Amino acid sequence: MIKPAVTSLHQALRKSFQTLENNHKVWRSELEECSPLMVSLGNLAEQLRALSNVQMSGTPLRDFPDLENRLRFKLLQATDTVLTKLNERISSLQSIRDAISNQVTAVVQLYQQSADSLDLSAVTERSPTSPSVADMLEWLQDAERYYRKQFLRRKALLQMLRADDLSLLESAPNRWKSLDSPSEEEQITDTLCRVSFFMESQ
Amino acid sequence: VQSDLKIWTSIMKSSGVTGTSRKVKDNAARLEGFNAATSIVNLSSQSEQLLVDGSASASSPSSHGQTESLQEECRRLEDVVHKMVAVVTKMERLMTSQRGIRDLEEFQFGPEGRTSPLFHSWTAAETLLDGFRQELKLKQTILQEVAHTATPDLCMVYLSCWLHQPYIPDQNRLTLEALLLETGHRPL
Numbered sequence: 588m589i590k591p592a593v594t595s596l597h598q599a600l601r602k603s604f605q606t607l608e609n610n611h612k613v614w615r616s617e618l619e620e621c622s623p624l625m626v627s628l629g630n631l632a633e634q635l636r637a638l639s640n641v642q643m644s645g646t647p648l649r650d651f652p653d654l655e656n657r658l659r660f661k662l663l664q665a666t667d668t669v670l671t672k673l674n675e676r677i678s679s680l681q682s683i684r685d686a687i688s689n690q691v692t693a694v695v696q697l698y699q700q701s702a703d704s705l706d707l708s709a710v711t712e713r714s715p716t717s718p719s720v721a722d723m724l725e726w727l728q729d730a731e732r733y734y735r736k737q738f739l740r741r742k743a744l745l746q747m748l749r750a751d752d753l754s755l756l757e758s759a760p761n762r763w764k765s766l767d768s769p770s771e772e773e774q775i776t777d778t779l780c781r782v783s784f785f786m787e788s789q
Numbered sequence: 790v791q792s793d794l795k796i797w798t799s800i801m802k803s804s805g806v807t808g809t810s811r812k813v814k815d816n817a818a819r820l821e822g823f824n825a826a827t828s829i830v831n832l833s834s835q836s837e838q839l840l841v842d843g844s845a846s847a848s849s850p851s852s853h854g855q856t857e858s859l860q861e862e863c864r865r866l867e868d869v870v871h872k873m874v875a876v877v878t879k880m881e882r883l884m885t886s887q888r889g890i891r892d893l894e895e896f897q898f899g900p901e902g903r904t905s906p907l908f909h910s911w912t913a914a915e916t917l918l919d920g921f922r923q924e925l926k927l928k929q930t931i932l933q934e935v936a937h938t939a940t941p942d943l944c945m946v947y948l949s950c951w952l953h954q955p956y957i958p959d960q961n962r963l964t965l966e967a968l969l970l971e972t973g974h975r976p977l
Binding site: 633634637638647648654658660661662664 | 923927933940943945948949956
């Protein structure tokens with residue numbers, strides 16, 4: 588017989604995994620939208636670098652009045668626009684992280700409240716279709732930690748970037764890419780696969 | 790004065806329409822120009838590499854193919870610039886007629902103008918035209934030079950000039966809107 592405490596815990600777990608699944612997709616698409624922005628940031632940095640390297644007075648462009656300043660202004664403006672867009676994406680990542688964190692905190696709290704009435708076997712018991720409560724809580728916490736860490740790292744990188752710091756801008760696309768963690772990402776996909784039968788059972 | 794006003798509005802109307810369609814046309818040309826310019830920069834850096842290597846002689850088929858495609862890209866850029874020339878010429882023709890009207894105004898009412906001014910944005914269109922003229926000159930220079938440039942940095946500067954249009958500032962859009970608003974093409 589399953590106790591009522593376990594049933595409500597199962598319900599909460601189902602809801603959490605549902606949130607995780609939905610947000611997992613949104614997170615990915617948000618990150619996908621970031622990569623072209625990062626590429627154009629790198630391009631703009633490259634163009635700014637070339638502009639600083641070229642001595643206009645020695646080129647066929649020498650006769651154009653104020654060209655260097657005008658072009659630099661345009662490039663900086665474009666950089667600003669890209670940075671603003673990236674910051675918008677980061678805020679979306681933040682709300683995804685919050686949604687997952689809230690859900691996981693809630694389910695862990697529920698477990699702690701009913702921990703006394705649950706014996707060890709109820710928490711560790713598992714079946715072919717349903718993982719144990721202990722395992723599922725652990726997976727949820729792992730996932731939550733992953734999003735928290737990812738968000739912080741990406742936000743920190745973005746906050747460092749300034750339109751007037753060329754070397755940082757140039758290295759930004761690679762650093763952004765180096766934050767990708769396919770193995771941890773895959774773990775979340777694995778988790779969602781492992782709980783798929785559990786989520787279908789009501 | 791009534792008929793004067795009528796002629797004026799009709800002229801401004803046509804200028805407004807040309808202004809808008811010019812923008813659209815220009816944008817399309819710009820976009821096209823950007824693609825061509827990008828591949829030119831790529832191509833010229835490739836051909837430069839070939840030169841540096843020294844291994845590929847001018848008669849070898851691969852470098853021959855590159856020269857040909859470089860030629861092709863240049864021709865495409867030239868087309869774009871030709872379209873731009875046509876646009877700027879049209880603008881110039883328009884300006885001439887507007888300047889005529891302005892002179893007429895001055896002749897009729899003196900340098901002070903009439904007590905309730907007919908039109909405020911006299912200089913707006915000229916500002917726009919000046920920008921486009923300078924931009925066109927820049928693009929023509931780039932077109933002449935880009936395929937003969939060996940330094941990658943300078944190639945990159947050409948590309949950014951082509952892309953970011955340094956002589957077309959963002960406030961052009963506002964100036965144009967002000968002009969359209971004053972001539973009644975934009976509802977208040």
